[in-house]
Amino acid sequence: MSTVTSGPASLVRVFGRPMDPASYVLRDFLSRSVAQYTWTELATDHDCLRALGVPLDGVELPVVQLPGGERLEAPDPETLAKHLGWVVRPSTDVYDLSIYGAGPAGLSAAVYAASEGLRVAVIERNAVGGQAGSSSLIENYLGFPTGISGAELAERARQQAVRFGAELLQMRAGLEGAFTDGLLRVNLSDGSVMASRSNICATGVRWRRLGLDDEEKFFGAGLYYGSGIGEAPQCAGQQVVVVGGANSAGQTTMNLSQYAEKVTLLVRGPELSRTMSAYLVDRIAAQPNVEVWTGTTIRRLVGDREIMAIDLQIGDRATVEVPATRVFVCIGGEANTEWAENSDLILDEHGLFLTGNDLSPAMLEGTWWLDRRPFDLETNVPGFFAIGDVRKGSIKRVASAVGEGALAVSYVHRFLAETNSST
Ligand SMILES: Cc1cc2nc3c(=O)[nH]c(=O)nc-3n(C[C@H](O)[C@H](O)[C@H](O)COP(=O)(O)OP(=O)(O)OC[C@H]3O[C@@H](n4cnc5c(N)ncnc54)[C@H](O)[C@@H]3O)c2cc1C
The missing domain is CATH 3.40.30.10 (Glutaredoxin)
Incomplete structure (x- = not known):
């Protein structure tokens, strides 16, 4: 034991x-x-x-x-969250602003909106922090020269938002919404309805799957998506594998290398420097218990109840079986916008929201009723904003998600003023 x-x-x-x-x-x-x-x-x-x-x-x-x-x-x-007292009821029937998603973008919007006097609710379906919350060490966010864990950054932001009066409604997901009588009404997964005068969607992305047979079977039994921060200490003395070539894979590799005997980073492309920040590439190169295999794709997960090995395709050679008990998959994300697919909101081919100048006049027909063009972060529905990773053209960084949160709130004020609907 x-x-x-x-x-x-x-x-x-x-x-x-x-x-x-x-x-x-x-x-x-x-x-x-x-x-x-x-x-x-x-x-x-x-x-x-x-x-x-x-x-x-x-x-x-x-x-x-x-x-x-x-x-x-x-x-x-x-x-568990309910028993820990983390699930609270909304305090009012109608909010000035509802924010979906408590990642960096949503939390930032909550801080600015609440501090500027708006009645704001943040609806989060899981843990606070979003993808950033799963980062072991964020080193490129302004003001933290030695880095900060994503979960701690998120927790600080949560406290800040709540201190200003934002309500955090956790363990509920926004399912579908419609504008009626000047209010956006969204059905939540707990059966309740959230009504607000304006809305910010900051639902980000979720980890992409490898697309292999038996993937679901091995989830949590050797296969993890993202950094698996709680899993790293269990890797002591083991040989583990990370899949992916971007910064999240680099951070995960460095974090696991503090515990595991050896970490093998599998990269599909020919070199790491094309997709990863230079500071992480240098760290990885200097870490003695890390190996990088480029031009390598994972083909099969081998095992009964737990992963025992993986089949790899290296270049155009025949597949080889390599022992591995833990595989961490960091290969990018898919937009959390399934709920919007049958709505009037316009998404691109990857499920990301189109906002501002990406919306042509033809796209606005039928949904746009104001005498102006959409603001930069506004969708084709007036008063419905999309920020952070879920927006087409966003920079996938904590700082840009936070910046978009602040900017969106300035547009929310303008929307509420022009529609005369602020409380
Ligand atoms: C492991 C890792 C390491 C990273 N490291 C860095 C780094 O060092 N520096 C950097 O700048 N960036 C880093 N990034 C990228 C950065 O974390 C993202 O760009 C940022 O988190 C995007 O923020 P967001 O708020 O737009 O979305 P997300 O962080 O994806 O948050 C979205 C939130 O919305 C919630 N949600 C989804 N659907 C619903 C719904 N229907 N109802 C309610 N809630 C919903 C999700 O549960 C989630 O909490 C990293 C990402 C990862 C995964």
Whole structure:
């Protein structure tokens, strides 16, 4: 039985079988929420009896023990969040501004909107922080010369937004919305309806899958998307693999190299420097336990319940099987805009929102009713803005997402003034 502590003090305790996907999902959620927790692997009846007082078949794992001592059996992140008191009810029926997504873009918009007196609600379907929350170390964000973990940056932004009066409505997703009587009404996944006079969509992107057979089966049992920040300590002494050639893959590689015996970075392209920032390329080259394999594609995940090996295609040679127990996939994202596909909002071929000058006059017909062109970050529906990674043409950086959050709020003020609808 081994126990790993995350955070300076142990408040929440998670118990589960080694390489168990459901335990991984909980730990990932807690890590991204900057919660302090311990993780205890229960491999045998003896482990389980010692930790929980019952044999393995006497309890439904994973078990989460809350700070007050209450135990939850096999909770999902939503249930856990509710028991931790993180899920609150909206305080009002109509907001000046609703923001969907609490990544850097949404949190920034929340800070500026709330600090400038708007009634604002932020709706987030999972942990606060978005993709940035899964970054082990952000080194290029202004003001943090030695870097800051994405989860900590997000937690600071959350506190700042809440301190100014923004309401954070976590563990709910926006499903579909419509403008009626000057209000945007969005059906949320918890069955409630959010009404607001203006809206900012900051729903970002989610990790792209490899597109391999059995991918879902291995998720959390050796296969992880993104940096898997909560998983890194479990990689001690192991040989692990990272897939991807951009900065997120570089950061993940460097973070894992602090724990694993060896990290192999698989890059499809001919060289790393084409897609990764120079500072990360240099770090990787200088790290003795990291190897970079260019021109390499992963073809198959091999194993029964857990990954044991992977098949690789290196150049145009025949595939080779390489031992690997943990694979971290960082190959970019797909827009979180499925909900908008059947709406009047205009998306490009990748599902990203078109805004501002990307919208031709013909595209505005039928939805645009104001006597001006859309603002830079405004979609083809007046008062509906899109910012950060979910917007076509955005720069995929924390700083630009934060900047767009601030800029969008200035447009929100102008929209509310011209439609005379601010509270
Ligand atoms: C591992 C990693 C490392 C990175 N490192 C850096 C770095 O060092 N420097 C840098 O500048 N950039 C870095 N980036 C990129 C940066 O994190 C992104 O550009 C930035 O997070 C985009 O912010 P966003 O708010 O637009 O979207 P996201 O961060 O994607 O946030 C979107 C949020 O919306 C939520 N959401 C989605 N759909 C819904 C819905 N229907 N209802 C409610 N909520 C919803 C999601 O759960 C998520 O929390 C990194 C990215 C990753 C993945």
